[in-house]
Ligand SMILES: Cc1ncc(C[n+]2csc(CCOP(=O)(O)OP(=O)(O)O)c2C)c(N)n1
Ligand code: SF4
């Protein structure tokens with residue numbers, strides 16, 4: 001390693017802006033911010049090459065706290081703004097920070113289209129299953145029956161599953177992680193950074209004020225092992241305190257089975273994040289507590305050309321074939337005549 | 341042939357006229373003519389009209405055109421709703437409008453006759469396809485009796501031609517299906533009109549050859565149809581006279597025909613070259629703006645990237661993202677799309693990024709009249725956002741002027757780090773006129789100054805870069821991601837003066853509101869003053885803006901020729917207004933503001949200058965007739 005690179009290595013502190021962080025004490029966003037700085041510092045990318053673009057929400061304040069280029073835009077539109085930026089500056093590392101309301105409600109359209117285009121964007125969705133900034137209305141990911149100020153008798157709309165949606169839009173990288181599992185969170189962010197194409201990461205994030213504990217089943221030390229399943233590429237789907245439970249496919253349906261009594265590891269579903277066909281990943285994205293353990297990790301990681309690369313290739317091809325255009329030629333592109 | 345003037349003979353390599361008439365039909369020299377080709381939307385009238393325009397432009401006439409098509413791609417054939425028309429005004433002198441009244445109307449079916457006859461002058465030439473006047477066709481158009489037989493057309497010079505039959509005969513040898521044969525009948529009609537106005541067939545023959553090079557039978561059929569129409573005029577002596585419109589005396593140089601949408605695309609591309617910035621044009625298809633996207637999508641060789649976004653909000657978002665990244669971000673749409681973009685335009689105002697937003701206005705509200713023109717988005721452009729949210733607004737005044745104003749929009753956006761809205765309209769977008777092609781070497785450069793990693797910045801983030809520290813004109817720096825040492829955050833929350841940090845301080849907010857407004861006001865120092873055509877003081881000033889220029893200027897010229905003390909001024913910069921606007925207004929006893937809306941500029945002018953301006957307002961989805969403005973001027977003078 002040259003001295004140059006060593007000098008250029010950032011520390012997480014280098015990535016902290018001078019702005020006071022203003023999330024509520026105990027908010028899960030703090031951890032995501034800390035792990036983001038950790039993950040990015042190790043990438044060897046100079047600080048000026050990072051751009052954070054967010055929408056509106058507690059989570060979307062994120063860019064203010066990073067000493068990188070940042071854009072706190074308007075509600076739901078960050079993927080669109082990031083798309084324009086990336087189209088003209090494909091060399092930059094562009095991160096979209098969004099919330100469950102921002103990304104899935106008002107900005108749902110932009111999200112799916114950014115994903116289907118496979119723009120080289122890292123989209124991190126802070127899912128707290130609530131509208132934090134507007135003080136606690138239910139969100140598109142709130143579980144049925146969630147009681148909030150705007151749903152006093154319990155919410156009645158079926159929640160969206162962010163990862164199912166992303167997979168439906170043909171996302172090339174789809175992952176889920178937890179705010180409190182800091183190592184997993186850091187590693188997931190690093191993997192997202194390494195992916196070429198849209199990387200969509202859902203982070204279960206605790207809103208201390210309006211939805212405290214919604215993810216306790218997945219984070220509490222005493223219950224966690226039975227309620228989450230850490231995905232590992234090429235490994236069977238095993239979970240449980242005693243690693244004695246697994247997921248088996250019964251027809252087209254997943255089922256929880258106990259190992260032993262004639263059921264062996266070989267009978268379990270084996271995770272394949274590289275599978276061309278996203279159906280198994282989709283099936284995993286539909287597994288929801290309490291009927292199933294919820295999967296944590298990389299659901300899908302496949303390669304597909306990015307939109308900006310294909311666009312730039314089209315441009316390079318015409319340039320190679322016909323050369324750069326001159327205005328003289330452009331102006332005269334229709335039939336012309338001379339008046340003396 | 342003695343009747344052909346030099347400009348038409350020069351290129352007729354193939355003699356289009358096999359028969360020498362027994363005695364040459366006299367040709368009458370006229371200064372100008374207005375014709376309209378009307379038929380079912382499947383009849384190819386737009387194409388025939390475009391060809392006539394093109395030929396006339398090549399002959400050296402000044403031209404102005406007005407296509408008029410239904411919103412439905414294919415309304416039921418033969419119905420009034422399905423009528424499509426194309427109007428061309430061509431002249432041997434300088435003209436500015438597609439013409440008020442028609443000298444010649446071609447009606448390919450009864451529906452076209454019914455919807456267009458009212459615009460034909462008394463005694464005008466009416467060419468009809470008599471084959472299309474069967475009882476079923478008449479019924480669809482709502483005629484109780486056949487107008488070709490009931491005497492109701494007595495006031496016109498009617499040329500009833502069995503176009504369908506003659507055209508089928510002309511292409512009979514080619515053994516096409518009836519359907520295919522009938523698709524050429526627009527060219528038969530075109531040929532006949534070419535004869536009537538002594539046009540050369542050559543440009544259209546050339547076009548047919550290149551267009552159908554892969555389909556020889558279609559090429560041959562259209563060629564035969566065109567010639568057959570021409571020959572029909574010549575051999576049957578269809579009219580006792582035919583007409584010549586000579587070359588116009590227009591400034592020398594190389595010309596091409598251009599529509600407003602084409603000119604916008606070229607203007608944006610030229611501006612991006614002159615600024616040395618890549619152009620990202622992001623748009624969601626909408627009539628009448630889509631052609632800008634189509635045009636620019638072809639221009640990848642010129643540093644142009646296009647994005648067909650998922651909706652209008654994404655389109656403006658992408659333009660803003662590109663602007664943040666140091667490129668030229670442009671989005672284009674029509675009124676309904678502007679509604680969707682409003683919040684994001686506010687973001688561009690707050691973040692002070694240079695984006696250009698094109699609104700090709702159409703009839704509203706809501707979906708309104710998608711294919712018709714209107715000027716009713718001015719107040720939306722001025723005020724249609726939350727908060728005190730000023731943007732710069734410009735408006736081209738003619739199809740060719742769209743080039744210049746697109747260039748200006750870019751210059752002002754970059755020069756003042758502000759969104760600029762450009763208000764075109766359906767009339768400018770689809771209308772065409774000759775364009776004196778500029779010399780690219782003489783186009784001005786658009787200076788771009790990106791903030792550089794400044795002396796204090798040491799790459800550790802300790803040196804403060806201030807994204808909202810302004811120059812004397814109140815313009816903030818453009819600091820582009822990727823530049824070491826200038827890392828900063830922008831956003832839609834109120835900015836603290838200078839540092840750009842989030843601030844909820846009341847005094848700061850007021851200061852920033854004033855600063856943003858003052859910055860836009862400062863643009864007035866860098867745009868041209870309002871110029872006046874006609875007396876520098878007098879009875880009436882006719883003040884217009886945008887696409888109504890042609891009718892207004894023509895009306896004022898006529899009024900002046902009558903010796904009336906009428907002056908005319910046209911606003912192409914609407915926010916800020918030219919710095920001398922108030923002073924100009926005060927020099928006239930009365931100010932008349934014709935607009936294709938309910939009086940939106942008038943509201944602004946009255947508010948800004950306390951001038952009791954009078955309005956002439958029309959909202960029919962159509963441009964002004966010159967005569968309408970003339971009549972209003974006369975009324976004002978008499979009152
Ligand atoms: C156009 C618009 N509509 C509504 C709002 C109000 N608003 C701000 S944030 C928000 C919801 C945020 O929820 P989420 O995206 O889940 O973010 P969180 O605060 O939970 O992190 C809403 C409705 C807004 N800012 N803009
Ligand atoms: S309201 Fe909830 S999400 Fe927002 S900062 Fe507070 S704890 Fe975090």
Ligand SMILES: [Mg+2]
Pocket residue numbers: 057099100101126127128129130131132139
């Ligand atoms: Mg939320």
